[in-house]
Amino acid sequence: MGETVPERTYREVMTCAAPPPATPLQVAARDFVFGAVWPRPGLSRRDRRWVTLTCVGAADAPEPIDEHVYAALNSGDIGLEAMLEFVLHFAVYCGWPKASHIEGVVRRQWARIQQERGAESGEFPLLDDATLGPSDWTQRLKRGVQEFVDVNLIPAPRPETPYIHAGILNFVFGHVWQRPGLSRRERRIITVACVAIDDSPMPLRSHVGAALESGDVTKGEMDEIVLQFAAYYGFAKAEALGSTADAIWARRDGRSAEPA
Amino acid sequence: MGETVPERTYREVMTCAAPPPATPLQVAARDFVFGAVWPRPGLSRRDRRWVTLTCVGAADAPEPIDEHVYAALNSGDIGLEAMLEFVLHFAVYCGWPKASHIEGVVRRQWARIQQERGAESGEFPLLDDATLGPSDWTQRLKRGVQEFVDVNLIPAPRPETPYIHAGILNFVFGHVWQRPGLSRRERRIITVACVAIDDSPMPLRSHVGAALESGDVTKGEMDEIVLQFAAYYGFAKAEALGSTADAIWARRDGRSAEPA
Amino acid sequence: MGETVPERTYREVMTCAAPPPATPLQVAARDFVFGAVWPRPGLSRRDRRWVTLTCVGAADAPEPIDEHVYAALNSGDIGLEAMLEFVLHFAVYCGWPKASHIEGVVRRQWARIQQERGAESGEFPLLDDATLGPSDWTQRLKRGVQEFVDVNLIPAPRPETPYIHAGILNFVFGHVWQRPGLSRRERRIITVACVAIDDSPMPLRSHVGAALESGDVTKGEMDEIVLQFAAYYGFAKAEALGSTADAIWARRDGRSAEPA
Numbered sequence: 001m002g003e004t005v006p007e008r009t010y011r012e013v014m015t016c017a018a019p020p021p022a023t024p025l026q027v028a029a030r031d032f033v034f035g036a037v038w039p040r041p042g043l044s045r046r047d048r049r050w051v052t053l054t055c056v057g058a059a060d061a062p063e064p065i066d067e068h069v070y071a072a073l074n075s076g077d078i079g080l081e082a083m084l085e086f087v088l089h090f091a092v093y094c095g096w097p098k099a100s101h102i103e104g105v106v107r108r109q110w111a112r113i114q115q116e117r118g119a120e121s122g123e124f125p126l127l128d129d130a131t132l133g134p135s136d137w138t139q140r141l142k143r144g145v146q147e148f149v150d151v152n153l154i155p156a157p158r159p160e161t162p163y164i165h166a167g168i169l170n171f172v173f174g175h176v177w178q179r180p181g182l183s184r185r186e187r188r189i190i191t192v193a194c195v196a197i198d199d200s201p202m203p204l205r206s207h208v209g210a211a212l213e214s215g216d217v218t219k220g221e222m223d224e225i226v227l228q229f230a231a232y233y234g235f236a237k238a239e240a241l242g243s244t245a246d247a248i249w250a251r252r253d254g255r256s257a258e259p260a
Numbered sequence: 261m262g263e264t265v266p267e268r269t270y271r272e273v274m275t276c277a278a279p280p281p282a283t284p285l286q287v288a289a290r291d292f293v294f295g296a297v298w299p300r301p302g303l304s305r306r307d308r309r310w311v312t313l314t315c316v317g318a319a320d321a322p323e324p325i326d327e328h329v330y331a332a333l334n335s336g337d338i339g340l341e342a343m344l345e346f347v348l349h350f351a352v353y354c355g356w357p358k359a360s361h362i363e364g365v366v367r368r369q370w371a372r373i374q375q376e377r378g379a380e381s382g383e384f385p386l387l388d389d390a391t392l393g394p395s396d397w398t399q400r401l402k403r404g405v406q407e408f409v410d411v412n413l414i415p416a417p418r419p420e421t422p423y424i425h426a427g428i429l430n431f432v433f434g435h436v437w438q439r440p441g442l443s444r445r446e447r448r449i450i451t452v453a454c455v456a457i458d459d460s461p462m463p464l465r466s467h468v469g470a471a472l473e474s475g476d477v478t479k480g481e482m483d484e485i486v487l488q489f490a491a492y493y494g495f496a497k498a499e500a501l502g503s504t505a506d507a508i509w510a511r512r513d514g515r516s517a518e519p520a
Numbered sequence: 521m522g523e524t525v526p527e528r529t530y531r532e533v534m535t536c537a538a539p540p541p542a543t544p545l546q547v548a549a550r551d552f553v554f555g556a557v558w559p560r561p562g563l564s565r566r567d568r569r570w571v572t573l574t575c576v577g578a579a580d581a582p583e584p585i586d587e588h589v590y591a592a593l594n595s596g597d598i599g600l601e602a603m604l605e606f607v608l609h610f611a612v613y614c615g616w617p618k619a620s621h622i623e624g625v626v627r628r629q630w631a632r633i634q635q636e637r638g639a640e641s642g643e644f645p646l647l648d649d650a651t652l653g654p655s656d657w658t659q660r661l662k663r664g665v666q667e668f669v670d671v672n673l674i675p676a677p678r679p680e681t682p683y684i685h686a687g688i689l690n691f692v693f694g695h696v697w698q699r700p701g702l703s704r705r706e707r708r709i710i711t712v713a714c715v716a717i718d719d720s721p722m723p724l725r726s727h728v729g730a731a732l733e734s735g736d737v738t739k740g741e742m743d744e745i746v747l748q749f750a751a752y753y754g755f756a757k758a759e760a761l762g763s764t765a766d767a768i769w770a771r772r773d774g775r776s777a778e779p780a
Contacts, residue, residue: 024300024487025495025502032292033495040284059496060459060720063503088682095615096692097715097723103683104722124680129657132686137649160644162608162699163623166652171691172616179682195617199320200580202624203617227284234494235285235293236319242285243323320580348544355754356553357581363545364583384542391544392551422747423762426556431548432755439544460719460760 006035013038013045014067015074033231043224046077047189051225053086054193055232057102058094065102070109080110085181086190092172093194133175144174151177151184153210185216189225192217196229196241204240209248219249266295273298273305274327275334297491303484306337307449311485313346314453315492317362318354324492325362330369340370345441346450352436353454393435401425404434411437411444412470445476449485452477456489456501464500469508479509526555533558533565534587535594553751563744566597567709571745573606574713575752577622578614585622590629600630605701606710612692613714653695664694671697671704673730705736709745712737716749716761724760729768739769 003011010018013034021027038048049072056064072078078086083106091099107124114121134140141159148156151173159165177187188211195203211217217225222245230238263271270278273294281287298308309332316324332338338346343366351359367384374381394400401419408416411433419425437447448471455463471477477485482505490498523531530538533554541547558568569592576584592598598606603626611619634641654660661679668676671693679685697707708731715723731737737745742765750758 023502023506024483025490025498028292028296028487028490029495029499032288032296036288036292042284055494056496059494060718061496061500064496064499084681084683088687091683091687093615093617095613095714095718096687097613097718097720099683099687100723101720103681123678127679127682127685129661131682132657132690135655135657135660137652137655141649158643159647161604161623162647162651162701163604163611163619165647166695166699167608167611167616167619170652175686179686181682194615198580198615198617200617200621203620223284227288230285230288230494232494232496234315234319234490234492234497235289236316236321236324236492238285239289239324240321242283246283344543344545348548351545351548351754353754353756355575355579355752356549357576357579357584357752359545360549360584361581363543387541387544387547392547421743421762421766422560422562423743423750423758426560427747427750427755427758431552431556436548441544454754455756458719458754458756460757462763463756463759 004035005039006030009039010034012075014071016071037227037231040224040227042220043228045075047186047221047225048228049077050086050186050189051193051228052232053102054090054094054190055197055229057090057098058194058197059233060098060101065105066109069102069105070112073106073109074113080106081181082186085179088176088179089182089187089190090194092176093191094197131179133178137170140174141169143178144169144172147173147177151188151210151214152206153213154206188214188216192222192225192241193229196237197233199237199240201244204244205248208241208244212245212248219245222249264295265299266290269299270294272335274331276331293491297487300484300487302480303488305335307446307481308484308488309337310346310446310449311453311488312492313362314350314354314450315457315489317350317358318454318457319493320358320361325365326369329362329365330372333366333369334373340366341441342446345439348436348439349442349447349450350454352432353451354457391439393438397430400434401429403438404429404432407433407437411448411474412466413473414466414470448474448476452482452485452501453489456497457493459497459500461504464504465508468501468504472505472508479505482509524555525559526550529559530554532595534591536591557747557751560744560747562740563748565595567706567741568744568748569597570606570706570709571713571748572752573622574610574614574710575717575749577610577618578714578717579753580618580621585625586629589622589625590632593626593629594633600626601701602706605699608696608699609702609707609710610714612696613711614717651699653698657690660694661689663698664689664692667693667697671708671730671734672726673733674726708734708736712742712745712761713749713753716757717753719757719760721764724764725768728761728764732765732768739765742769 007018010030018030021030052068053072056068073080073083087099087103087106090102111121134143145156148169156169157164159169177184188207191207192211195207208222212219212222226238226242226245229241267278270290278290281290312328313332316328333340333343347359347363347366350362371381394403405416408429416429417424419429437444451467452471455467468482472479472482486498486502486505489501527538530550538550541550572588573592576588593600593603607619607623607626610622631641654663665676668689676689677684679689697704711727712731715727728742732739732742746758746762746765749761
């Protein structure tokens with residue numbers, strides 16, 4: 001008696017057997033989300049998890065957050081260090097309160113996994129202040145400007161408002177984007193999902209455009225990100241993300257129009 | 261060669277032909293949203309539009325808001341008066357700013373439809389202040405308390421904070437819920453979609469519970485609302501709505517367990 | 521023939537005459553939002569603007585953001601420096617993308633106001649790196665821990681995750697909350713509105729509780745914040761904010777139950 005594709009996919013992704021579907025929603029989750037989205041090639045399981053974690057975190061959906069954090073850690077697809085870096089990156093783009101909640105979930109689900117494996121949970125070790133980067137402001141801001149340019153592929157703004165000076169140049173690009181534990185490509189994927197949730201048009205165009213323009217994310221991968229996002233945050237916002245990506249891709253004048 | 265089910269459904273719902281799908285998102289919209297959700301029996305097309313309009317409005321997704329407002333009016337499923345009442349009810353539960361944006365869309369799409377039909381658009385006539393209801397505060401609050409009880413099936417709170425007094429008893433139940441142009445059942449459906457977007461647990465349980473308890477919405481209809489919501493606002497929040505509805509339905513003590 | 525209370529209130533708040541209401545939404549805006557909420561005593565106009573700016577910013581509703589930023593600056597109730605500090609504080613609690621949008625709005629509306637007054641707009645002067653605070657990590661984190669305790673009235677968490685270390689202790693409390701240009705009380709009001717939008721229960725209880733417990737915000741002022749929030753972000757989330765505040769106030773052991 002074999003598993004169906006949705007059943008096997010659910011088990012691999014959620015690290016437990018799919019409950020028998022009892023409502024139209026659960027049937028659609030099995031057939032669409034686990035039958036038609038997660039198994040697709042074109043985007044790795046780990047990258048799909050980044051999009052999903054961002055969506056469930058932003059959606060404040062308590063059980064899905066618990067389940068997806070547990071599944072990401074328990075599957076081994078995402079390690080604790082990377083998950084904790086995700087929490088900080090998510091805090092920047094979706095705000096501190098939601099990140100605060102996810103951080104609590106990460107701690108609880110990590111402790112649960114340790115317990116299930118008969119391992120000690122213990123406290124997290126204190127982080128070294130050296131991990132905060134250079135403390136010379138001139139050096140930090142110069143490096144932050146460079147990171148802004150490398151990530152966004154446009155000139156950095158002048159440090160003329162608190163938001164730009166203390167926030168963008170000193171903290172977001174002067175520190176967070178440079179932290180090890182998550183690659184720049186992964187940070188781009190998480191950021192794209194966050195700006196799609198917010199759907200302010202300029203950050204959306206900016207981050208989607210930089211992800212594609214840099215080559216860190218191919219158009220095919222972006223199409224898969226859009227679909228993964230549609231499953232967890234809905235087709236309304238996914239449409240804005242998708243049409244933004246399509247318009248940016250279409251404007252790449254004169255380059256070889258390789259298929260997505 | 262005839263239309264497929266998704267193609268025909270798209271045309272009926274959106275009042276125009278489906279564009280040929282060019283991305284994975286568009287293929288999934290055709291197959292899942294228009295192939296597996298909209299055509300389902302168990303919830304009327306008009307009721308599905310209320311859920312969808314709420315989702316796209318809350319999602320701030322510019323083109324979907326334009327397209328779904330146009331389609332709802334152009335199809336004849338929803339008239340202008342009911343649409344404007346929807347905007348006010350939505351304002352109560354999702355806030356004035358998003359409602360203000362939708363109201364602009366309603367005006368523009370109405371003008372567009374009139375133009376397409378070669379009819380005069382004209383100004384909206386000023387509304388008569390008599391439509392605001394009683395201006396005797398004692399009478400208004402007494403009636404508001406009664407409406408609160410009839411809608412929520414629990415005692416009304418004491419008017420001891422501005423939110424309850426000026427907001428809930430005077431305005432929300434003292435006026436908005438009583439307005440003609442939308443039935444109570446329709447107001448319940450819109451409210452359930454709004455609280456599902458917000459996913460604050462108490463309003464969610466309260467409004468979903470009252471919708472089911474009153475008999476205005478059957479469990480089968482609620483299951484369809486959950487699925488329609490999942491398509492437009494994602495499976496993460498839909499899970500919270502669905503499990504709330506299922507838990508409330510399961511607790512209905514001693515009543516005949518008619519199947520959903 | 522004089523202005524009605526709603527008409528005068530609209531003109532004072534929005535710094536322009538109210539358009540004649542032609543839809544149920546606009547009639548309700550006049551009578552409820554500008555007739556029953558804004559004119560209330562118990563919370564200053566400036567404080568009501570902080571709640572409103574937070575709500576419209578988080579709601580991504582383009583025209584209301586433009587209108588309320590313009591009105592806040594044009595009325596003189598909020599100066600440019602305070603508005604720019606708001607953008608950074610809002611970025612922390614509602615995420616960088618939405619803040620990015622508001623910062624653009626602030627620039628454009630400021631330029632519009634300067635133009636209307638026949639004044640030069642000009643560039644914003646570059647900010648001095650000294651405004652970034654101490655660059656010695658040990659000193660910065662020690663001060664951040666103290667600020668965390670002073671604001672939240674609970675012990676600071678151990679710096680054992682990036683979110684806590686680099687984020688909370690180094691940046692949010694190690695810098696942003698200490699910046700001049702916005703008082704701590706105002707930062708509390710903006711934060712309460714932000715956590716109400718997110719409605720993660722623990723940040724909500726924490727920040728609402730600290731605002732009340734510190735005495736910086738009275739229960740009467742908090743009640744007015746709840747109502748202002750209900751108008752601009754909806755009654756569903758306002759319910760969670762209101763009941764959180766009421767529960768915290770009710771638990772104040774053994775104190776005289778003075779009326780709010």
